[in-house]
Amino acid sequence: GAVVSQHPSWVICKSGTSVKIECRSLDFQATTMFWYRQFPKQSLMLMATSNEGSKATYEQGVEKDKFLINHASLTLSTLTVTSAHPEDSSFYICSARDVSSPGTDTQYFGPGTRLTVL
Amino acid sequence: AQTVTQSQPEMSVQEAETVTLSCTYDTSENNYYLFWYKQPPSRQMILVIRQEAYKQQNATENRFSVNFQKAAKSFSLKISDSQLGDTAMYFCAFIHQNTDKLIFGTGTRLQVFP
Numbered sequence: 001g002a003v004v005s006q007h008p009s010w011v012i013c014k015s016g017t018s019v020k021i022e023c024r025s026l027d028f029q030a031t032t033m034f035w036y037r038q039f040p041k042q043s044l045m046l047m048a049t050s051n052e053g054s055k056a057t058y059e060q061g062v063e064k065d066k067f068l069i070n071h072a073s074l075t076l077s078t079l080t081v082t083s084a085h086p087e088d089s090s091f092y093i094c095s096a097r098d099v100s101s102p103g104t105d106t107q108y109f110g111p112g113t114r115l116t117v118l
Numbered sequence: 119a120q121t122v123t124q125s126q127p128e129m130s131v132q133e134a135e136t137v138t139l140s141c142t143y144d145t146s147e148n149n150y151y152l153f154w155y156k157q158p159p160s161r162q163m164i165l166v167i168r169q170e171a172y173k174q175q176n177a178t179e180n181r182f183s184v185n186f187q188k189a190a191k192s193f194s195l196k197i198s199d200s201q202l203g204d205t206a207m208y209f210c211a212f213i214h215q216n217t218d219k220l221i222f223g224t225g226t227r228l229q230v231f232p
Contacts, residue, residue, distance in 0.1 A: 032218055043209060043222045044163075091161060097218070105151045105213050107220055109163035 003027055004096050006110035013084055014118055021079045021113045023094030030096035033077040034107060035069060038091045050077040084117040091115075120145045122212050124223035131200045132231050138185075139195045139226045141210030149215040152186070152193045157225075158206040166208070169193065197228075205230045 003026040013019050023033055031052045036044040048069050049057045056069035066088075068080040077096075081088055091114050095107040122143045131137035143152070154166040169177045169186050176184050181201075185194045197204055210223040 034218070034220075038161075043224050046219060049218055093161075093163065095163070095220075105215070106153070106165065106168060108165065109155075111160070111162045 002098050002106075002108040004094065004108050004110040006094055006113050008113060009111060010114040010116075012116045012118065015085055016083055018080055018082045019084055019115060021081075021092055021094075021115075023077045023079070023096070023110050025075045025096045025098070025108075028096075028098040029074040030077075030098065031074060032097050033071060034095045035067070035077075035079050036093045036095065038093060038112075040091075044093060047079075081115065084115070086117045089115055089117045120147075120212060120214065120221050122210050122221050122223035124210055124226050126226045127224070128227045128229070130229045130231060131197075133200055133202060135200055136196060136198045137200055137228065139197075139208055139210075139228065141193045141195070141223055143191050143193065143210070143212045143221075145191070145212065145214065147214050151213050151215070152184075153211040153213070153220070154182070154184070154193075154195045155209045155211060155222075156204075156206045157209065158203075163209075167195065200230045202230050202232060204228060 005024045007022045033050040035047045038044050047062045050069045050071040052071045058064045071077040093112045094110045150171045152169045156164045156166050167177050167179045167182050176186050181198045183196045207225045207227050209225045212221045
């Protein structure tokens, strides 16, 4: 149980275009999902917290107009990188909390999406 | 500020041997949770083990166990009978009971040699 999927697993796009990444909780409901960014050989950096039915909460330094987050249902959150530039190239990982399980604090992670902006 | 420190950037161990990864954290809170996550070359983050701060008993999951020292704010991970598949980046993480944010350490890269 507690499986989180991400789509796509990798994407290459041209500079100036927008890219949408989906994060789904497959076998549980997640009122809260999280989006992280990971640079090579570094730890995970929290970008934003996605709450179902309300606006996302962004971490300091993360541009909310550039990284649009929509959490429209209890099993789906999307991250849209708008007007992508080469510096947005990175590995993006989502996670979700299973609120029905005894350990509601545990986050389960998706497999990640590698974004390359040319 | 709450921080998590992993002082060992890299570790290596021979197959079937035991290795311990260190983690210390800093918090003024009393109720929190600690985690070890594994990130193999596939980059999928996998939960290894979880510990509630209010529990004195150390968590164990098969070959993985922790040494939780609350007063010392230490949370080390012991891997027994190391296997080649244990080769990965290991992240220690902390979350306070009343917040959503996981705070990660910088990670320890573990290499298991045959």
